[in-house]
Amino acid sequence: MSNLILEDTINKLSDDDVKVRKEAVESLVGTTDESAIEPLIKATTDDNAQVRFKAAEILGSMGEVAVDKLIEEFVNAEGKDKRFLAFALKETEDKKVIPYFVDATEDEDFGVRKVAVRALGELQAEGELDSIAKCLEDEDWGVKLAAIQALGDLATDESIKLIKDARKAEDDKDFKKSCNKAIKKAEKRKKAKASGKAIVKVIPMSTIKEMEKANLQKAIKEYERYVESKQPKDAAYKRLCVLYRKAGDYDNEVRVIETAIEVFDGTKKADYFEKRLAKLK
Structure with a gap:
């Protein structure tokens, strides 16, 4: 995308017509240009949910390029405006965001707390077990379930015990089912860790192939998970x-x-x- 086209696209993010804004944000998928970061951050507060989500998704896929600016905005944001910034930060998968998510587990907005605790699990923040555990007592049901999922992601003896304790203390059948599912996942991950295998969440190849059309940058990131965990799926390596x-x-x-x-x-x-490889050398 040329500078002139990029500038025009960025300007359209502020257009009065929601259709124009949707088209603009879609055309920015895959960009790594720093000039798009602040306009995309502003778009995470758009009146339209699709624009907000897509803007956050793009920022997250930019990773290291956008993470510092996202952190700055996240710290200063409040209420619902902070939710999509939280999602974007989680999607960067950068461990430097962990301390900010620890603080956010006590945010006034339940949506922010939910994303924050879930992120701590996905980022394998084993040192923040206490912060995750506190969310089991949250007044919001969604935050409590996110805490269970996060503990399952950690897959340690301590996190599994916390899930079992929470299951024992709760009468709700659906909550107990969620606990059982998390325990099963945690024990499987724990076993894999013990054998030295990398724990990486992968999505189906067919899904990633479709993703190439809409977000090539994210598709490459998902293919790379197969490589990182050394999955025996040759199609992912060939496609990369x-x-x-x-x-x-x-x-x-x-x-x-x-x-x-x-x-x-x-x-x-x-x-x-x-x-x-022989042809490349």
Whole structure:
């Protein structure tokens, strides 16, 4: 996207016509241009929910580029305006946001508290177990359930015990079911950790393939989860190789190929990646 087109698109985020704003925010999907950060942050307070969510999603996918500005805005925001900033911060997956989410578990807005505690689980903030546990006593049901999910994400002996204690103390059947589900997930993750496996949440390949059309940057991020956790799904590695080749990103293509050769060593699948690597050298 050229500078003139980007500037025009950013200006349209403030258009009176919601249809124009929707089209503008959609066309910014995948951008990493810093000039779009502040307008997108402003768009997280748009009157239209679709615009707010998409703006937050884009900011989150920008990761390190946007995280510092997001933190600054998040700290100074209040009420509902803070919710989508919280979501954007969570989506950056940057561990520097953990202290801010710890503070946000006591925010006045239940929506912010819910995202904050969920983020602490996803970010594996094991050192913040007390902050997560406090949310089990929250007045909002959604926050309590998010705390259970977060404890399940941590998958430690302490977090599992907290889930079991919460299950025992609650009579609601749906809550108990959520606890059972979280315990099952936690025990599976705990076992994987003990065996040295990386714990990474992946989504179906078909979903990521569709995602390429709407948000290529996020799709690459999701494919990379397969590589990070060394999943035995060769399609993810092949697709990443294609995308990095199109982008002229030689280093990342080689990295993915070498990881694939390691994962599929001794199988016919490794042949494809060995041949691809040979052509690059």
